[in-house]
Amino acid sequence: MFKKLSNIGDCGIVCDFGNEVNQKINTEVIKLFYYVRQQTFNQNLEGILNCTPSYNKLIINFDLKKINATKILNFLKSIDFTKLKLSQNKKKWTIPICYDFAMDLENMSKVLKIDKDEIINIHSKTVFFIYMIGFVPGHPFMGDLDSKLFLNRLKTPRVKIPAGSVGIVEKFCNIYPYESPGGWNIIGKTPTKLFNKKDNNKPCLLSPGDTVRFKSISKKEFEDLGNEQ
């Protein structure tokens, strides 16, 4: 249940679920996200343009020609949160990763004082929950890593990180869908394409609320999978 509702500008609403970042709170955000989308789809709610979940907030943007802040606030206040479900939408993904492409494993091992194989072992055993997707198309922010692997961002971000790189910072793990600059510690690389610009029906592989487990593959398998796409 949200703690506070407010408007942002004349065509946006912020549903604020509090300051904590954990899966329990984020699950509530995502449940509301799916409910609003479903109500929009069923035409019970008109004029919704975008619905953006993040760790602890849901931002709803709407077409002021069709609806206004008061109507959306009333709609939100009328929701019975005990009846919102996530299960039907939640998908479990297994994403291949080749740890041979790690750029920071050596350094991680030194800083954390944990053997490289053990770092890989912990990472590949973690079931990651997708908190949100964004910044660039298809880019997932996932958690929670074992606290043994908590690391800060790189002091000097890299100018170029190859597409598919998997990074970790604190309890979070991400996958860079495109070649881009970035400051996360790179632990491996996946050949899986996260966003397909040619697919009009389902361009984005992952959704907020899905879970991801990484499956370790060899360089050879990486190349074979990469060629299939």
Added chain:
Amino acid sequence: MSNNFFEVLRPGINTTFQDKGRFGMQHLGVAPSGCMDHKSFLIANALVSNDEKEGVLEFAYQGPLLKLAKGKTKFAITGNVLFQIINSKNETISGECNRSYDLDEGDQIDILATRQSVYGYLSVEGGFEVEPFCNSISILARANIGPNEGKKINIKNKIPLKTNRKEKNNYAVNFSLEKKNVIRILKGPQFDYFSESSKKEFFFKEYKITNLTDRMGMRLEGKVLKNIVSTNIRSEGITKGAIQVPEDGQPIVLLTDHPTIGGYPKIANVISADYDLLVQKIPGTNISFKCIDLQEAEQLYKEWCSNISKIIKDIKKIK
């Protein structure tokens, strides 16, 4: 399908296909994009009898030089734009905004510059024949989303048109462009993160639009806004027109191609009715902010819509 097309002889600085925008994808990391100045966009389509959903070419500062390599069309340019038509006999006709023109095979449209403004729009009768992605032809160049592989229009590109010219008449409309430099805003979710003096100064001091301004955001320069709570917040969804204040205290207005999520406190949000006015301000312009309430913003939006409808109704046949 018509096989008609423009050949791009000069692409201009930032020429892209745009329409109303691509919605319902922000949760996947795709910003809405779409036309920066919606009013000019809607009028551009209306002048060539297009549906308001049709895509147009948006350009900034210097526009493209286009040659109609095949076919006949009708076009209109809106905004405040200096342009000329060069016909196949090499005669030059100086162009007027807010009216439609016939264009024959071999004719060229030379869009020289936007005057005291940033964006201009080129519509053609029937629209451009380009592949939409998720129901929109808007190009989000930052993420390479949309037609033309998500890239800005480039030299030698072919721009196909959907239809051949059908309409016999040409149309025009007259209206004056708004010039005021006062932008109305609503208080943002983190308004109270700022010191008492900053909250006052935000409304009394002028802010200069800097060169670091594009479709994604507008960096302002002026009195430093002092954050007394926290300069970072948890990343949250971004709304167009949000005015965020990073650590250096200089505000940034997030525009149409904004990131989908971001983590800076937002002091205010530009009202929908003043958004087009703001994005057309050129760098170097001093603007100031006026705080209003939500009901007033909603009323102003209604007036903004009816003003556009009135302009569109006033479009008359050229005798």
